[in-house]
Every structure is written in C-alpha cells, then in structure tokens.
Amino acid sequence: MPQASPLPAEMDNLDMEAVARVAQEVELQDIYLMQSAVSRLGPEPVQGKLMLTFDCATRLLNEAGGGHLLPVACDFAVAAREEEEPQREVVRVEATFLVSYQLAEPQKITQEDLHHFARINPLYNAWAYWRELVHSMTLRMGLPPLLVPLLKIVPRQGPKAPRPEKKPRGRRRQSPA
Numbered sequence: 001m002p003q004a005s006p007l008p009a010e011m012d013n014l015d016m017e018a019v020a021r022v023a024q025e026v027e028l029q030d031i032y033l034m035q036s037a038v039s040r041l042g043p044e045p046v047q048g049k050l051m052l053t054f055d056c057a058t059r060l061l062n063e064a065g066g067g068h069l070l071p072v073a074c075d076f077a078v079a080a081r082e083e084e085e086p087q088r089e090v091v092r093v094e095a096t097f098l099v100s101y102q103l104a105e106p107q108k109i110t111q112e113d114l115h116h117f118a119r120i121n122p123l124y125n126a127w128a129y130w131r132e133l134v135h136s137m138t139l140r141m142g143l144p145p146l147l148v149p150l151l152k153i154v155p156r157q158g159p160k161a162p163r164p165e166k167k168p169r170g171r172r173r174q175s176p177a
Contacts, residue, residue, distance in 0.1 A: 015116045022109055022117035026070060026101040031126055034073065036095040038137045046090055046143055049083040054148075060118040061098075070101040070114065072122040076130045080138075080146055091143055093134050097126040120153065127151040 054077065061071040077094040081087070099122040103109065131148040139145040 014119060015113075018110075018113040018116035019120055022113050023121065025104050025109055026117075027104070028125060029069070029100040029102045031097055031099050031129055033129070033133070034096040034098050036093070036133065036137075038091070038093045038141065040091050040141045040143065041089060047082060047084070050080040050090065050144075050146070051083055051086065052146065052148075053079050053081070056123060058118050058120075058122050060114060068103045068106055070103055070118075072099045072101070072118045073097070074099055074122050074126040074130075076126075078134055078146065078148060080143075091138055091141065091146070093137055093146075095130060095133055097129055099125050123153075124151060 055075075056077070057075045059073040059075070061073055062069070074097045075094075076097070077092065079092045080090045082090060127150075134148050135145045
C-alpha cells in the first residue's frame with residue numbers, strides 16, 4: 001500500500017462550536033463533480049512503492065450570503081511518486097466537487113459561523129466521492145489503483161500539558177448484609 005502524507009487541510013483556529021451550530025441548521029442537498037484532471041507521466045510500469053501527497057481546500061461560493069442555498073467547492077489533489085525516485089511524479093489527480101447545503105433559517109447563522117462550517121464539513125461529505133474518483137481513474141490509466149486513506153483531520157499537537165497525578169485507589173470494603 002502506498003505511504004500517505006498527512007492531509008494539509010488548514011484546520012487551525014477552527015471553531016467546532018460554530019460548525020455544530022451550522023450543522024444543526026442545514027441539510028445536504030447535492031454533491032457533484034465540477035471538474036477534474038488526471039495525468040500519467042508515461043507508459044513505463046510503476047516500479048516499487050508509491051508515496052502519496054495530498055492537498056485540499058474549500059471555497060464558500062456565495063460570499064454575500066443570504067438565501068437558503070450554501071454552495072461550497074472542495075478542491076482536491078493527489079500526486080503519487082516512486083519511493084526510489086521522489087522527484088518523479090507518476091500520476092496526479094485533481095478534482096473539484098460542489099457540495100450544496102440547504103439552510104433552514106439563514107438568518108440564524110452568522111457569516112463567520114458559515115466560514116468555519118465550510119472549512120471542514122464539505123470535506124467530510126465529499127471525501128468518499130474523491131476516494132472513488134482517484135481509485136477508478138488510476139485503475140483506468142493502467143496503474144495500480146491508488147487507495148486514498150480515510151479522512152482523518154487531527155489538530156496540531158502542541159506541547160503536552162502535564163497530567164495530574166492519579167491518587168491511589170484502595171479496595172472498597174463491603175459491609176456484611
């Protein structure tokens with residue numbers, strides 16, 4: 001299986017409470033592919049292990065706000081390189097998916113909350129479509145199918161805070177009945 005790099009989605013300063021507020025007020029309406037591009041370096045067979053690098057970003061398409069439709073573009077890219085020749089890109093797949101949400105009551109949601117929601121939630125909703133596109137396109141290109149891993153967005157690890165010491169627990173005595 002190819003080695004994957006961490007997902008470079010910008011999740012710093014993401015307000016998950018804002019994301020939750022918006023999630024309570026929306027329904028997923030549609031997901032579809034807007035555009036894609038795939039390229040293979042040449043006809044040579046792939047030799048050895050592949051290293052994958054990913055990129056993704058989201059764009060809120062109606063900055064002005066208002067209305068009940070919330071369209072968000074999800075831009076994805078993956079490049080595969082041979083482990084022995086990391087400068088040689090064997091294949092690249094890029095795609096943009098449109099993820100649309102229906103807002104129940106748009107007046108309840110702030111523009112700032114929408115921006116937080118649009119940074120993370122559409123990635124989760126479009127990720128399975130992205131994985132399938134990469135798998136099927138690389139297979140059709142005569143390459144071993146690339147398996148995009150499950151989406152795992154992990155906050156950056158800062159210095160760990162010291163853990164409080166655990167107090168030793170004694171055995172509880174049961175009183176005779």
